[in-house]
Amino acid sequence: MESKLKRLMNLVTALLHAEWPRTRDELRAGLREYYPDDDESFRRQFERDKDELRSMGIPLVTAPSPDYDPPVTGYRIDRSRYRGRAPDLTPDELAALHLANSLVRLGGSPDAGPFWKLGGRPDNADVAAVARLPEEPALQILMDAVAERRTATFTYHGVERVVEPHLLAFRNGRWHIKGQDRTRGGQRQFRVDRLESEVAVGGPSDFDRPKRVSKVEDRPAWRYGDDDPVTALLLVDAAHAPWVTGHLGESAVVETMTDGSVVVAEEVCNREAFRSFVLTFLDGAEILGPAELRDDIVAWLRKMACPS
Amino acid sequence: MSELTAVDRLRRLLAIIPWVAAEGGMSLEDVARRFDYPREDLLEDVWYVVQMIGVAPFGPADMLEARVEDDWVHIEYSNWFARPMTLRPEEVLRLLAAGQSVAEFYVGDDLGPLGRALTKLSAMVEPEVRDAVDVHLGVADEDLLEALQQAAAERRIVEIDYYSYGRDQLTTRIVEPHGLTADIGNWYLSAHCRLADGPRVFRLDRISRYEVGDETYPGPTVPTAGPEGFLRDGDYPEVELLLDANLRWVISQYPHREMEEQADGRLRIRLAVASTAWLERLLLRLGASATLQEAPEGMGEELRTTAASRVLTRYGC
Numbered sequence: 080m081e082s083k084l085k086r087l088m089n090l091v092t093a094l095l096h097a098e099w100p101r102t103r104d105e106l107r108a109g110l111r112e113y114y115p116d117d118d119e120s121f122r123r124q125f126e127r128d129k130d131e132l133r134s135m136g137i138p139l140v141t142a143p144s145p146d147y148d149p150p151v152t153g154y155r156i157d158r159s160r161y162r163g164r165a166p167d168l169t170p171d172e173l174a175a176l177h178l179a180n181s182l183v184r185l186g187g188s189p190d191a192g193p194f195w196k197l198g199g200r201p202d203n204a205d206v207a208a209v210a211r212l213p214e215e216p217a218l219q220i221l222m223d224a225v226a227e228r229r230t231a232t233f234t235y236h237g238v239e240r241v242v243e244p245h246l247l248a249f250r251n252g253r254w255h256i257k258g259q260d261r262t263r264g265g266q267r268q269f270r271v272d273r274l275e276s277e278v279a280v281g282g283p284s285d286f287d288r289p290k291r292v293s294k295v296e297d298r299p300a301w302r303y304g305d306d307d308p309v310t311a312l313l314l315v316d317a318a319h320a321p322w323v324t325g326h327l328g329e330s331a332v333v334e335t336m337t338d339g340s341v342v343v344a345e346e347v348c349n350r351e352a353f354r355s356f357v358l359t360f361l362d363g364a365e366i367l368g369p370a371e372l373r374d375d376i377v378a379w380l381r382k383m384a385c386p387s
Numbered sequence: 388m389s390e391l392t393a394v395d396r397l398r399r400l401l402a403i404i405p406w407v408a409a410e411g412g413m414s415l416e417d418v419a420r421r422f423d424y425p426r427e428d429l430l431e432d433v434w435y436v437v438q439m440i441g442v443a444p445f446g447p448a449d450m451l452e453a454r455v456e457d458d459w460v461h462i463e464y465s466n467w468f469a470r471p472m473t474l475r476p477e478e479v480l481r482l483l484a485a486g487q488s489v490a491e492f493y494v495g496d497d498l499g500p501l502g503r504a505l506t507k508l509s510a511m512v513e514p515e516v517r518d519a520v521d522v523h524l525g526v527a528d529e530d531l532l533e534a535l536q537q538a539a540a541e542r543r544i545v546e547i548d549y550y551s552y553g554r555d556q557l558t559t560r561i562v563e564p565h566g567l568t569a570d571i572g573n574w575y576l577s578a579h580c581r582l583a584d585g586p587r588v589f590r591l592d593r594i595s596r597y598e599v600g601d602e603t604y605p606g607p608t609v610p611t612a613g614p615e616g617f618l619r620d621g622d623y624p625e626v627e628l629l630l631d632a633n634l635r636w637v638i639s640q641y642p643h644r645e646m647e648e649q650a651d652g653r654l655r656i657r658l659a660v661a662s663t664a665w666l667e668r669l670l671l672r673l674g675a676s677a678t679l680q681e682a683p684e685g686m687g688e689e690l691r692t693t694a695a696s697r698v699l700t701r702y703g704c
Contacts, residue, residue, distance in 0.1 A: 081431075081435060081436065084396050084397060085436050085440075087394075088400060088440050089440055089442075091397075092440055093442055096467055108443065109442065109443030135394065135398060160473070161473065163511075164511055166508050172500045172501070172504035174500070175499065175504055176486065176501060178489075178501075179482075179488075182488075182489055190481075193478040193482060195399060196471050196478075198406050198421070198471075199418075202420070209489075209567070209568055210492070210524050210569035210570070211571060212571065219477060222476075222477040222480045222520070225519045226475075226516050246519055246520070247519065247520045248520070248521040249521070250523050250572075251525070251572050252525065252572015288513075295521070318550050319550065320595075322550065359668050361664065361694065362700070363555070365702065380699050380702075381695075381699065381704070382675035383692065385692075
């Protein structure tokens with residue numbers, strides 16, 4: 080462990096020190112005591128070290144070394160990107176930011192890493208999280224892609240797509256990614272929890288961000304689908320009326336009864352999803368029409384009410 | 388033995404060296420606390436690692452100088468690390484998202500130091516990036532959220548009409564509000580409920596009426612838990628279901644304890660049951676093709692049959 084730490088620290092130092100790209104063998108010559116003597120073991124170890132530094136976000140650049148002809152690959156750390164700008168926060172600003180980062184959990188435990196770079200964690204008392212957003216393994220890489228204008232490649236609905244991500248939005252408990260779909264064309268939005276593969280990203284500054292990106296819409300599941308659209312009328316008991324009105328919006332309510340129950344009208348393009356929604360009310364709601372939806376839910380329930 | 392990996396230590400050292408050097412030294416306590424560096428590891432790394440950092444040919448002028456004297460850490464000649472590593476755009480975005488979330492539930496217009504910090508952070512990235520992440524924590528009536536936050540701060544009781552999803556029941560109750568939490572898309576109130584005479588958690592979108600009272604209450608003696616961890620720690624009965632893979636979308640919305648894909652593609656899944664009404668809903672949504680493999684008394688097939696029949700009566704069947 081100690082020797083690995085020394086090796087990595089000295090490798091970073093050598094790469095920061097380099098005025099021009101240094102070849103693997105030049106770097107090895109300076110770090111001989113930390114690397115194995117065997118060529119093949121050295122090469123493997125060096126590759127792993129490079130990956131480790133890159134995964135920490137160290138801007139390791141690869142370019143031909145000017146000392147060789149024919150060219151040999153060289154490495155260095157881009158100092159201007161490594162040192163970059165600092166936000167120069169006052170202690171109270173840093174403390175407020177740290178508190179915000181502890182109150183809001185973007186999945187998992189809060190990462191102190193950014194605060195070390197900003198001069199160390201301020202002396203806040205430990206606080207319990209007030210807001211927790213779901214853990215999504217792809218979130219970090221998508222944030223990277225959005226921030227650095229890298230394309231994101233992933234499988235969605237069985238199709239591999241290359242997307243220029245413009246916006247990451249958290250709505251109704253889920254992360255959504257919105258952007259230009261190069262594969263299918265057009266602006267599309269995707270649910271991050273429904274990505275069917277890992278996300279691979281392209282190089283930085285690969286696209287122009289549009290001046291305006293429309294907000295992510297979070298429409299209920301039954302409005303997405305390939306079924307022939309029908310307008311369903313749903314009677315919802317008084318106990319659920321405030322919730323359903325809040326959830327679907329006032330505009331969905333077509334009638335309010337004297338007992339407080341309401342009738343809502345919803346366009347349905349996915350009947351399965353709508354039936355599933357209606358059943359969450361148990362016997363507190365009833366599909367009034369059209370008859371085909373009413374018949375469908377009755378048939379569905381009969382199979383369970385009278386098994387065999 | 389330290390629990391930190393070599394990379395954990397590398398990240399800390401890269402952060403510490405510029406700050407300690409710039410401030411002309413820093414107390415051991417301070418470094419340990421600010422950089423989450425266990426004292427023993429820190430001492431070891433300053434003496435045995437930082438001292439050994441440099442560039443070939445590693446003469447005295449090519450090395451960092453580091454020492455600890457009277458619990459004070461000194462690091463010198465660190466020109467390679469003259470300034471700390473900058474925040475990555477992804478880190479900036481993450482902090483902006485956290486700040487934006489706090490702004491959403493913060494009562495009042497002026498965000499003060501947080502607002503200034505967010506402005507400075509935004510300036511580090513391309514101007515459009517600050518709009519590239521958009522967080523909306525959950526559907527909540529802003530007036531209700533604000534009224535409850537204020538009531539909790541002033542320790543005032545609140546009367547609420549609350550629909551209990553688990554029991555499928557509407558009740559009026561008086562609660563002593565303790566705190567609010569946004570958890571995966573919903574807002575929750577943790578409170579002492581006088582009706583139940585115990586701590587309870589209420590979902591804000593199921594409060595249909597509220598009235599803040601004049602009566603105040605003494606502070607809670609035991610801190611109340613937020614919704615986090617509910618169902619995971621509790622001692623709930625379990626059911627085991629077998630269902631077709633195309634029903635995965637229904638199940639993805641429910642916290643489950645175990646899921647296993649069988650050779651025939653069907654899913655075997657174990658769930659903790661919060662209440663019978665909760666299980667009724669799940670079973671009716673899954674439909675007849677889902678089979679119950681294992682269920683405690685009163686939560687098996689008969690529960691599903693009865694629930695389906697009850698809903699059917701609404702349709703005149």
